[in-house]
Amino acid sequence: MAAVDDLQFEEFGNVTTTPAENPDATTINIEGPDESPMHQPGPPRGSGGEEDDELLGNEDSDKTELLAGQKKSSPFWTFEYYQTFFDVDTYQVFDRIKGSLLPIPGKNFVRLYIRSNPDLYGPFWICATLVFAIAISGNLSNFLIHLGERTYHYVPEFRKVSIAATIIYAYAWLVPLALWGFLVWRNSKVMNIVSYSFLEIVCVYGYSLFVYIPTAVLWIIPQKAVRWILVMIALGISGSVLAMTFWPAVREDNRRVALATIVAIVLLHTLLSVGCLFSFMCFGVCLSWTWHLLQESSGRADGMAPPSGICKVSH
Amino acid sequence: MAKAVESSGELGTTSPRPLFAGLSDISISQDIPVEGEITIPMRSHIREFDSSTLNESVQNTIMRDLKAVGKKFMHVLYPRKSNTLLRDWDLWGPLILCVTLALMLQRSSVDSEQDGGPQFAEVFVIIWFGAVTITVNSKLLGGNISFFQSLCVLGYCILPLTVAMLVCRLVLLAEQGPINFMVRLFVVIVMFAWSIVASTAFLADSQPPNRKALAIYPVFLFYFVISWMILTFTPQ
Numbered sequence: 001m002a003a004v005d006d007l008q009f010e011e012f013g014n015v016t017t018t019p020a021e022n023p024d025a026t027t028i029n030i031e032g033p034d035e036s037p038m039h040q041p042g043p044p045r046g047s048g049g050e051e052d053d054e055l056l057g058n059e060d061s062d063k064t065e066l067l068a069g070q071k072k073s074s075p076f077w078t079f080e081y082y083q084t085f086f087d088v089d090t091y092q093v094f095d096r097i098k099g100s101l102l103p104i105p106g107k108n109f110v111r112l113y114i115r116s117n118p119d120l121y122g123p124f125w126i127c128a129t130l131v132f133a134i135a136i137s138g139n140l141s142n143f144l145i146h147l148g149e150r151t152y153h154y155v156p157e158f159r160k161v162s163i164a165a166t167i168i169y170a171y172a173w174l175v176p177l178a179l180w181g182f183l184v185w186r187n188s189k190v191m192n193i194v195s196y197s198f199l200e201i202v203c204v205y206g207y208s209l210f211v212y213i214p215t216a217v218l219w220i221i222p223q224k225a226v227r228w229i230l231v232m233i234a235l236g237i238s239g240s241v242l243a244m245t246f247w248p249a250v251r252e253d254n255r256r257v258a259l260a261t262i263v264a265i266v267l268l269h270t271l272l273s274v275g276c277l278f279s280f281m282c283f284g285v286c287l288s289w290t291w292h293l294l295q296e297s298s299g300r301a302d303g304m305a306p307p308s309g310i311c312k313v314s315h
Numbered sequence: 316m317a318k319a320v321e322s323s324g325e326l327g328t329t330s331p332r333p334l335f336a337g338l339s340d341i342s343i344s345q346d347i348p349v350e351g352e353i354t355i356p357m358r359s360h361i362r363e364f365d366s367s368t369l370n371e372s373v374q375n376t377i378m379r380d381l382k383a384v385g386k387k388f389m390h391v392l393y394p395r396k397s398n399t400l401l402r403d404w405d406l407w408g409p410l411i412l413c414v415t416l417a418l419m420l421q422r423s424s425v426d427s428e429q430d431g432g433p434q435f436a437e438v439f440v441i442i443w444f445g446a447v448t449i450t451v452n453s454k455l456l457g458g459n460i461s462f463f464q465s466l467c468v469l470g471y472c473i474l475p476l477t478v479a480m481l482v483c484r485l486v487l488l489a490e491q492g493p494i495n496f497m498v499r500l501f502v503v504i505v506m507f508a509w510s511i512v513a514s515t516a517f518l519a520d521s522q523p524p525n526r527k528a529l530a531i532y533p534v535f536l537f538y539f540v541i542s543w544m545i546l547t548f549t550p551q
């Protein structure tokens with residue numbers, strides 16, 4: 001048994017040492033849930049420090065790497081494995097959505113918001129909401145256009161919902177797969193500092209589609225110019241989120257390859273938004289086209305049923 | 316005897332009279348028969364229960380199940396925080412409601428080629444796959460509700476929307492016009508809100524507190540799509 005004199009408490013004085021003051025001391029940085037998503041070390045820096053900021057995130061990036069290493073330990077056939085992909089809280093999902101709506105130059109969406117905790121909740125439910133938003137707004141817009149007509153017969157188009165769903169989900173999953181494969185291939189040739197996992201890419205694509213949901217609702221306004229302006233705005237916002245996310249990943253590469261990658265990403269996104277707009281208009285226009293055709297051929301017995309797959313954009 | 320001494324030692328007092336002192340005086344002679352019956356009350360109760368449901372008439376069985384379904388309908392119509400839907404879940408009610416809704420959404424059109432409305436199978440698939448998706452989602456988010464309990468709650472909470480469908484069909488027998496549409500819109504909105512409130516009352520407690528909104532939003536989307544199908548229903 002030690003003597004009482006040997007047991008003495010050592011006074012450490014003021015224990016608040018920051019890593020800047022005392023780099024050798026080990027400090028534990030316990031963050032509450034309110035601080036963690038937007039935690040930035042200090043005021044926004046100038047352009048010189050932006051490069052490091054967007055590459056490495058912030059000071060607890062190695063802590064998140066440690067946590068990421070501890071996370072996915074269950075084998076893939078258990079339920080717990082898939083639960084790790086839904087390990088987000090409400091405020092985190094809102095923050096990610098907010099980040100996809102307000103792309104700030106220099107802030108990397110993945111490093112800032114996802115931070116090694118990619119979730120599948122956002123991409124899945126945002127795509128589902130987008131499919132239904134396009135379908136319902138399309139029907140609603142056509143209904144409002146033909147509101148006064150007595151001969152108009154409203155029919156909801158549920159078959160097209162499944163086509164729209166297939167296209168949107170295919171975009172949200174296959175394009176990230178292709179992009180991830182491409183980045184892995186380039187990484188084997190050129191050493192990139194920044195590399196993303198497949199789920200992080202799916203996450204970015206899923207959250208970047210969120211801006212199309214209010215756009216689809218606003219497409220009810222029947223003016224053609226308004227619709228195209230809305231498409232441009234939505235494409236600008238989500239395209240810039242994607243471009244700013246993937247630019248650091250290809251920057252180290254050959255200049256032409258990097259530019260080609262970014263252009264391909266934006267081009268595919270443009271295709272998707274124009275495709276969304278056309279399917280929106282198709283939800284209404286095909287209907288009225290078929291109705292007019294039926295009215296013309298109302299004398300005939302049968303056989304002149306219009307093929308519902310053809311979409312003729314009349315305005 | 317030694318045991319008695321030890322026990323008295325534990326008490327810490329030197330009691331003059333140790334416990335079980337008289338035990339050593341009792342001798343069990345061989346000619347006292349030890350016999351009797353050991354009955355476990357629970358087992359006999361279950362045996363009796365089994366035979367009673369096996370031998371009862373069909374009407375009794377059906378009425379018992381119908382009464383359970385009816386009781387749950389009442390719980391949905393007047394949602395209070397109770398565990399009845401969760402404790403004794405059954406899928407009869409959701410099946411009845413789903414079939415009724417799908418039949419009513421069926422259009423009486425002969426020529427189905429210009430028919431863009433939902434067929435019976437589509438409504439069925441939307442309701443059941445939607446409910447399964449919401450259940451899997453809430454379980455993945457960490458909710459502690461079982462799979463069938465959640466299906467049961469979601470299915471029973473379609474009841475207000477089925478009532479809305481009935482009302483809409485009746486209203487549609489009158490003359491079509493904007494007033495007709497306004498009435499139907501009002502009814503569907505009220506019933507949609509009722510469904511959401513009812514299902515939230517039952518499901519919200521089983522979710523982790525910081526993820527409630529994440530689990531409730533798919534329910535909102537599900538009932539919104541069903542309400543849309545009901546609102547846009549026009550008979551041929």
